[in-house]
Amino acid sequence: MLGFTQLVLCDVEGEGICTDASTHNFSGLPGFEASAAGERGVSFLENQRILYTVPIVYEGSIFGVLAGERDKANMQALIATDGFDGNSVSCIIDRDSNVVISPTNLDFFFALDDLFVANKDPELASAVREMQANMQANVSGVIVFTTPDGVDVIMSYDPLETFDWVLLTILPADIISHDTDAYIQHTFRLSTAVIVLFSLILAVMCGIYYSHRRQLEHIAFVDPVTGGMNNARFQYSCRRVLDGAKPGAFTVVSLNLMDYRLINEIFGPKEGNDTLRHVMQVLGRHIRPDEAAARGEAGHFFLCLHEHREDAVIARLGEIRADVNAFNAQRETPYYLTLLAGAYLVQEPGLDITVMQDRADAARKSKPAENGRCAFYDAGITARMHLEKELVNLLDSSLANRDFKVYYQPKVRLRDGQVASAEALVRWQHPQKGFIYPSDFIPVFERSGDICRLDLYVFEEVCAMLAGRLAQGAPVFPVAVNLSRRHFQTTDFLQRFADIRDQYQIPGGLIELELTESIFFTVGDILNVKEAIRRMHELGFLCSLDDFGAGFSSLGLLKSFMVDSVKLDRSFFLDDSQRAHDVVESIVELARKLGIETVAEGIEAPEQVDFLRSIGCDLVQGYVYARPMPAEELEAWMRARHGGEVTQI
Structure with a gap:
């Protein structure tokens, strides 16, 4: 198999099948990742194995990776020699005496271990020190010594030019000494020739290895975009x-x-x-x-x-x-x-x-x-991080125990003073932590992505409330539910909301999905949201744009999106100047021409209500009428406001 131990065919996800019919996953290996990106690669595996990889390209696209493995035995076979009737043993070590490629027969090396470690023979100890010094100086040499069991041994060490490796060959001296000096010289010349040949082969291999290693180092340590440090x-x-x-x-x-x-x-x-x-x-x-x-x-x-x-x-x-x-x-x-x-x-x-x-x-x-x-x-940042982690950890149990409560803030129609709809807002009343403000947990869940679960919880609570009122024959009113931008990272997320609504048998037009203007970030986001708004209407939801005017692209959004209503950001009403009034009046007039309902939120003063009524704003939401409250309190508030009777909206 091209000199490899086995070949492997992989898909781009790293799943591979070997020629021995076994399967493995090679994702994460630097060589595989390089080949999956279109480059040649090499990886060093455990047990002295080497894996070479190349991409498989079809019609300009990479659809797989071909890999070849050389295992330890393969490399051992490469350095093995049949000389001296098979009685010699070879291995490759580095200049610090660490084994790089071990020999096939370790018995002889193990027999030498006590001799070198014990250090009882001063002459041998001196020769070993000289050998270590010669290896560091790139000098070849030979040591002759006697093993503890009385065997005379010759050990040859020959530094190689690549990777600071040394070829170490050991053989019994009697294989040479029992013959004539000529035979010894002939055998030595033959051994030298074999070593030179092997060195040439090893040099070629090491050249390939070094080239691949440099590529691997580049991949591992260089940023592909900037060319700088990664x-x-x-x-x-x-x-x-x-x-x-x-x-x-x-x-x-x-x-x-x-x-x-x-x-x-x-x-x-x-x-x-x-x-x-x-x-x-x-x-x-x-x-x-x-x-x-x-x-x-x-x-x-x-x-x-x-x-x-x-x-x-x-x-x-x-x-x-x-x-x-x-x-x-x-x-x-x-x-x-x-x-x-x-x-x-x-x-x-x-x-x-x-x-x-x-x-x-x-x-x-x-x-x-x-x-x-x-x-x-500083330490305060760590404390805040721990607090955020604690809030995330509490989410599952609080959802299960229904510690999150849905409050409703009414929207009053300025034309006749009637309650036209309400916005659902979430409050967290934890049994141990007490009341947790939305400003503390909403941003945390936005960052962690758990806000989507909380949105679905609030949505289902609203559906349950509306279903209960419908079952009792009580009047119902449209309710707006906030929708995080995180939902838009999931394809067709609206179907989940539609399934929950259908489960509670809520008629279309009773639930409004409220988007914040910050959701429109890039051109790609705008296209996705535009399609989502179309899908909302298709599923029977109303759609409103919250925090209108807080960003810089609002007028363009009104032109592009078929929203049902816009909520003027409360920042408009913190400025009581004529210029601010003119801006609000212009937006209300523009929305009226486009057939979009306007809602002013955060209104706290009667003077603001008078101004909004004078310019034709449709709805007002704020403390000037009512704070957010549980559904049962909203019912009582509406009865008190309408003289003891709540009519169908």
């Missing part, structure tokens, strides 16, 4: 400088290129990659010989700076920021790159580098940092 090499370099360093001598910095995804979206992947290379080149110019800079992933970079003061770190980051944006001096229209930074002053050099990076990341994410400034890690 995260694996960064961690290795940090460990080298931090071992033995004093606490506080170094700082690990996490840098994030803000809106890198937007750069890719607007200018294309090539420009995005050029931007990454530009940032990496700037970082390379600003680090010293005992420091390191690397790209992590996407627009994320790491620095290891030989700095122990916060002001010094901030100053150097300021220099980096200025250099990163220096290209704007030649541009007619500047485009500034923003770097957000977090840092960990290394007080525990023995910590895992990944932990240090996580701490720098946590500092960067802990609070908004000014461009060129830096947020530094």
Whole structure:
């Protein structure tokens, strides 16, 4: 099989079938990953095995990987010799006497172990020391000695040119000595010829190995986009400088290129990659010989700076920021790159580098940092991280125990003062932790992805409430349920909501799915959400846009999306200026022309209600009418508001 022990055919996921009919998964091996990406690869396996891999390409696409394995026996066969009637034993060691390729017969080597370890023979001990010195100096030699069982032995050592390896051959001396000196010379010449031939073969093999090794090192330690240091090499370099360093001598910095995804979206992947290379080149110019800079992933970079003061770190980051944006001096229209930074002053050099990076990341994410400034890690960040982890851990039991309660805040129609609908809001009343504010747990679940489970829980609670009222013949009203942007990462997620609604037999038009404006991030997101809104209407849901006006693309969204209503962000009503009033009036007028209902949220003052009524706003939601309350309290509030009677909306 082409000189290999066995051949293996793999698919692109790493599942392979060998010529011995066994199956294995080779994903994760550096050689396989290289071949799956279109390159040749090599991997070193346990038990002195070597795996060579190449991609299989069909019609321009990689659909598999072909691998060939040389096992230990295969390599042993390569160095074995039939000389001396099979009584000689060969192996390859390095110059520190560590075995690289072991011999097929270990009995003879084991017999020598006591002799060398005991060190009882001063002459032999001197010869061994001379052999070790010669191997280090790349000099060949021979040792003649007698084993404990009385066998005279000749041991030849011949340094090879590659990888600092030494060919070690041992044979009984009597095979040579029982014949004439001519026979000895002839045999020695023959042995030398065999060794030279093997050395040539081994040199070729080592050349191939060295070439593959360099490729592997490049793959393992070089970032494929920037050509600079990758995260694996960064961690290795940090460990080298931090071992033995004093606490506080170094700082690990996490840098994030803000809106890198937007750069890719607007200018294309090539420009995005050029931007990454530009940032990496700037970082390379600003680090010293005992420091390191690397790209992590996407627009994320790491620095290891030989700095122990916060002001010094901030100053150097300021220099980096200025250099990163220096290209704007030649541009007619500047485009500034923003770097957000977090840092960990290394007080525990023995910590895992990944932990240090996580701490720098946590500092960067802990609070908004000014461009060129830096947020530094402290114990409070760890406490917040532990709190977030605790909240995530409590989620399962709280969902099962129904510790989450759904509250409803009514939306009042300004035209006639009647309650037109309500928004469902979640509250967490934990039996041990007490009341947990939404501002504490909603962002945590957004980051962890658990917000989708909580949204489904609230949605089902709303369905159960509406189903109960329908079964009792009580009036019902449309209810808006918040929908996290996390849902849009799952294909056809709306079907799950429709299945729950159908399970409770809720008629169409009674549930409104509320999206936040921040969900529209890129062109790709907009296309996905546009299709999702179409699907919502197809399934019988209403759709509203929350926090309208908090972003910068709202008017374009009104043109593109067939939403049923928009909720004017409360920030509009914190400013009582005429200019703010004009903006609100214009948005309400535009929405009316497009047939979109307007809802003003966060309204607390009667004067604001009067203004909104005067400009034709449809609904108002806020403390000016009612706070969020449980369903039974909302029923009582509505009865009190409408003179003891609640009519169908």
